[in-house]
Amino acid sequence: MNTFRNLHPVTLLLYFSFVTVFSVFNFNPVYLCFSLLGAALYFASVKGVFVMLKSMAGYFIMLLAVAALNPLFSHNGATALFFINDNRVTLEAFCFGAALGLAIASALCWFSCIGEVFDSEKLLYLFGRASPKLAAVISLSLRLVPGIFKSFKEIHSAQSSFSSNQGRVRRFLSSFSAVITQSLENSIITADSMNARGFALKKRTRFSRFRFTAYDAGFSAFFVLLGTFICVGWFSFEFYPVISIGRLNALNIMSVVLFAVMSLTPFAYEVKEGVKWKISLSKI
Amino acid sequence: MEDFSIKNLSFKYPDRERFALSNINLGIKKGEFLLVIGESGSGKTTLLRMLKNELRPKGEIDGGILFLGNNLFELKALDSAPKIGFITQEPEAQLVSDRVYGELAFGLENLGLDREIIRARVGEFASYFGLVKEFTKPTANLSGGQKQLLNLASVMAMNPEVIILDEPTSQLDPIAAVEFLDALKRLNDDLGVTVIIAEHHLENAFKLADRVAYLEDGRLFCCEAPEGLALLLKDKRISQTLPVSSRVYQYLDSDGKCPLTVKEGRGMLEKYENEHYISIKELINNEEIISCKDIWFRYEKKGEDVLRSCSLGVRRGEFYALAGENGSGKSTILKLIFGALKPYRGRLRRRSESLAYLPQNPKNLFVKDSVEEDFKSVNNSYLELCESFGIEKLLSAHPYDLSGGELERAAICKLLLLSPEVLLLDEPTKGLDSFAKNELGMFLRERIKEGLTVICVTHDLDFAANFADRCGLLFDGGIICENDCNTFFSGNSFYTTASSRLTKGIFKNAVTYDDILECIKAGEGK
Amino acid sequence: MRKLLILIIPLLIIPAVVVAGYIIGRNSYAFVSALVVLLGCVPFFLAFEDGNNSGRRVVTLAVMTALSVAGRFIFAPIPFFKPVTAMVIISAMYFGSGFGFLTGALSALISNFYFGQGPWTPFQMFAWGLIGFLAGLLSDPLKRSKLVLILYAVFSGFLYSVILDTWTTLWADSGFNLTRFLALTATSFPITVVYIVSNVVFLLIFTPLFSKKLDRIIKKYG
Missing domain, CATH: 3.40.50.300 (P-loop containing nucleotide triphosphate hydrolases)
Structure with a gap:
């Protein structure tokens, strides 16, 4: 099925940079609510509603904690609620804490989505465009990690017959030391195999399975346009000294609406494609 | 060109x-x-x-x-x-x-x-x-x-x-x-x-x-077509590694082209009548040191069963070889016997608690920078043992610098320092050449004479036929056939040694090259 | 062009970003800091791409990175025992500072594939990268004296904690809030200390072992 994650990595990078930057570096609760909503819905469509609700519960607790703790660090704000040790605890600081919690929650939620969508293959593709050699290193590391872990487990269990008189940490360390020896030894074979196939003779190219099509170009253009108009109409939300919103104009409203569109795009995409799939199946 | x-x-x-x-x-x-x-x-x-x-x-x-x-x-x-x-x-x-x-x-x-x-x-x-x-x-x-x-x-x-x-x-x-x-x-x-x-x-x-x-x-001794090479190599030790048909051809000094496959080789032996056979050795000891009765095992709660109602008995002082395809659960059985895993159903009895396990990669037994240091960490009286096994010259080497055969023997010695009664081996012949395999097999036979019991999981049917006492075949989660090696291999048609395929219907129970020679000699003597 | 970029990024672009951030004001600090650490990694990446790195060196970098990433899994049953920092320092001591930076940065990037990417990824990359870079510069004294090694392990533990806590403060307060920074440092202090102790233990054990292993490989394969 055609899903959002099948868009070209460059398009996806563009999209996720926009939403994460807008979520991480922004404390305007209006935008943040849409951001969290979009991230949560998309996350649910990828991982299921139950998993999403579970992480939402976690985020909510974290949000409360951040909101409650923030006034202890920040004494800005005009509306003092009460005093602790001569330090003012202000309504504004509390509200800012809540917004901060919201920002953290939506950022974390978007990053969970990124974790689902941006697998190592896509990241390697992006790296490979800039630096094919570094991409080769990352690719090789990714190949080595599971092997190293496996041989550690094998060595460690093989050692269990001998080292009953040693401490746990020492046993781990000595097995790890053996893993290092094995890895260094194998690295020679790997290097030979690379050299035999002509590594570092001339500038490498990097092959990938991705193709940048007109479809991806269209989506990229769409995201850039959205991003531009969102920035143009950005409206500010001040917490200190008192909570204040600048005067809303048409541009501001457009900005918020477009931001909502942007946040909800992945979810909408999944829904639309799901429906299309059902229809095309029913025609068969 | x-x-x-x-x-x-x-x-x-x-x-x-x-x-x-x-x-x-x-x-x-x-x-x-x-x-x-x-x-x-x-x-x-x-x-x-x-x-x-x-x-x-x-x-x-x-x-x-x-x-x-x-x-x-x-x-x-x-x-x-x-x-x-x-x-x-x-x-x-x-x-x-x-x-x-x-x-x-x-x-x-x-x-x-x-x-x-x-x-x-x-x-x-x-x-x-x-x-x-x-x-x-x-x-x-x-x-x-x-x-x-x-x-x-x-x-x-x-x-x-x-x-x-x-x-x-x-x-x-x-x-x-x-x-x-x-x-x-x-x-x-x-x-x-x-x-x-x-x-x-x-x-x-x-x-x-x-x-x-x-x-x-x-030096380049010769470079010939394979049919011609067999005769040139007649007196060389390397002949041991040739296909069994070619070895028999070498021995018989037959006329005509040297056979390379079982199909070509059977012709040479047809003249021998169907009356030479290898007699089956009786096993003396019947005491089971390890007995598994209807054991079941799976790795994950919802996974598939790797072993289903698997029964296996190993007698004291025997060399038991367990064969089977990849993923048939051979290594799993070894780990169960060793106690690293537990069956979820069935009974597993060990008459001895001193078992030692050699993993598939013998390097995994070594964690120090020399064989000696590794031995020292197990048992201080290692020198004696090493001398009696003839591996004292390996002591100063780094384990990774040993050849495949040396490493395998050093690893087994390290395990023997624990003075086990039962030795469990997982694919011990992997990566070894024929000579190293023979040395390993003879080494194990000597330890068995001293009272050791060996259970060996292997793909290497020739090794099993040459050195094991009994052999079992694991398939579909259980042992589907089990017998002394001669009966076992001569009963199978595909899952058997090339020697057995070569002599099927000609020499009864001959499953190794040595068996074939014995039969031929018996025929000539008559 | 690339060689020029390696110079321009730290000398011109990063200062320009900082100045621009200062002009825009407090709200941009968190963003600017993220941008700066990301840009800070780029010259090292570029230098590696252009450098004359043989197959051996490339594989060694991948192996050191994979060992430090796998180390996080391997030592997971032992609480707070994470060999990443120590492996990065060892890597830098024996293969140079550029190599050390890359081991650190790539370890962070790759291990977060398993443990979760987040806004902290660039800061982890930069922090571990910097620890590796400095260790590479100090490789001689580090190899010679155990005391220097211990001091550096302590220093790098704090450096890591300071970089990540600073970022958290900048993010949460749109500016540097000393109280929050101290509070964060104080709450993470016990963990930092445990990390430091584990790093020291790890380094003291593995530095001599590693140099022995490396000598053997060099002798064996040339």
Whole structure:
């Protein structure tokens, strides 16, 4: 099925940079609510509603904690609620804490989505465009990690017959030391195999399975346009000294609406494609 | 036209007295399938590495090598890399990419080829080698045989003129090894690519070769078609490694062409009547030291059962070999017996609690920087034991510098320092040549005389037939047949040794080369 | 062009970003800091791409990175024992500062594939990278004296904690709030200390072992 994650990595990078930057570096609760909503819905469509609700519960607790703790660090704000040790605890600081919690929650939620969508293959593709050699290193590391872990487990269990008189940490360390020896030894074979196939003779190219099509170009253009108009109409939300919103104009409203569109795009995409799939199946 | 012509080539490693190669003259024709044989240390690897600029060892070189008529040593790096492919023993360590398609593309990326050209080439070779399903998978998920096929495919994707393979099947199980050799032969037939391969197990490789070069102490003893080679090697120790048909031919001094396969070999023996047989030895001891009764096991709660109602009894002082396909649960049984895993149903009784377990990779037993340090950490009275086993000269070496056979024996010695009553071995012959296997087998037999019980999981049917007392076959989660080795192997038609297939219906119960000789001698004596 | 970029990024672009951030004001600090650490990694990446790195060196970098990433899994049953920092320092001591930076940065990037990417990824990359870079510069004294090694392990533990806590403060307060910074440092202090102790233990054990292993490989394969 055609899903959002099948868009070209460059398009996806563009999209996720926009939403994460807008979520991480922004404390305007209006935008943040849409951001969290979009991230949560998309996350649910990828991982299921139950998993999403579970992480939402976690985020909510974290949000409360951040909101409650923030006034202890920040004494800005005009509306003092009460005093602790001569330090003012202000309504504004509390509200800012809540917004901060919201920002953290939506950022974390978007990053969970990124974790689902941006697998190592896509990241390697992006790296490979800039630096094919570094991409080769990352690719090789990714190949080595599971092997190293496996041989550690094998060595460690093989050692269990001998080292009953040693401490746990020492046993781990000595097995790890053996893993290092094995890895260094194998690295020679790997290097030979690379050299035999002509590594570092001339500038490498990097092959990938991705193709940048007109479809991806269209989506990229769409995201850039959205991003531009969102920035143009950005409206500010001040917490200190008192909570204040600048005067809303048409541009501001457009900005918020477009931001909502942007946040909800992945979810909408999944829904639309799901429906299309059902229809095309029913025609068969 | 010759791909390689090697002229008066000699080579000496720095700080060594002896020449690793001396005065080699050899021409290798385009499209030839050349097999290089020789005992370990005879210079096979050195010779193969001399042919690949990137991997040539440092040292004193005399003489020269021409590649397609030009001096190989002056071949441009950008020509050498794609034109001459090289594959070594280790299936996994040669891989450089996390995904299968990345591995296939690696060499082409190094050549700076255009993305669309790579796409076409990679797709073509993935299909040819049957790697389409695995195309986007992580390389870590492949089996050993698939990994080695992938290494071959990624070298082939560069369109080489020659591929050089240094014991490529030594780490594979027999079925994967046959598949790999078949793929190689198909490449040679379909594409005309020249193949130069060093192997130490010749049962399958021998018949594929156009010519076989035999190296002895760094000298080229001869280079002949396989049919002609058998007689030339008659008095050499290397004969042990030849296919059993050829060995019998050597022994009989038969007329006509040397047989290379079982089919060709059966003709030689037809004249013998069907009355010679190997008598079955009675086993004296019936006390079961390990007994498993209807055990069930699975790795994950919702996973599939690996063992289903599996029963197995091992008697004190016997050598029990357990055979079976990959993934049949052989290693799992060993771990259950050892106690590293627990069955969820059934009864497992051990009459002895002192068991020792040798993992598939014997290197895993060593964590220190010398064999001695490792031994010392187990038991301080190691010296005595080592002397009685004749391995004291290995003590000062780093475990990773030992040869396969030495490492295996050192690992078993380390386990014997725990003075176990039962020794569990997981694929102990993996990567060993015939000589090392024999030494290992004899070593184990001696320990068994001293009262040790050995349970050995193996793919190596020849090893089992030669050294084990009883053999069991694991299939579909249980032992489907179990008997003394002679009865076991002569009863199976495919899952058996080449010797048994060669003599089926001719000599009863003959399952090893020695058995065949015994029968022939009995026939001659009459 | 690339060689020029390696110079321009730290000398011109990063200062320009900082100045621009200062002009825009407090709200941009968190963003600017993220941008600066990301840009800080780029020259090392570029230098590696251009450098004359043989197959051996490339594989060694991948192996050191994979060992430090796998180390996080391997030592997971032992609480707070994470060999990443120690492996980065060892890597830098024996293979140079550029190599050390890359081991650190790539370890962070790759291990977060397993443990979760987040806004902290660039800061982890930069922090471990910097620890590696400095260790590479100090490789001689580090190899010679155990005391220097211990001091450096302590220093790098704090450096890591300071870089990540600073970022958290900048993010949460749109500016540097000392109280929050101190509070964060104080709450993470016990963990930092445990990390430091584990790093010291790890380094003291593995530095001599590693140099022995490396010597053997060099002797064996040239």
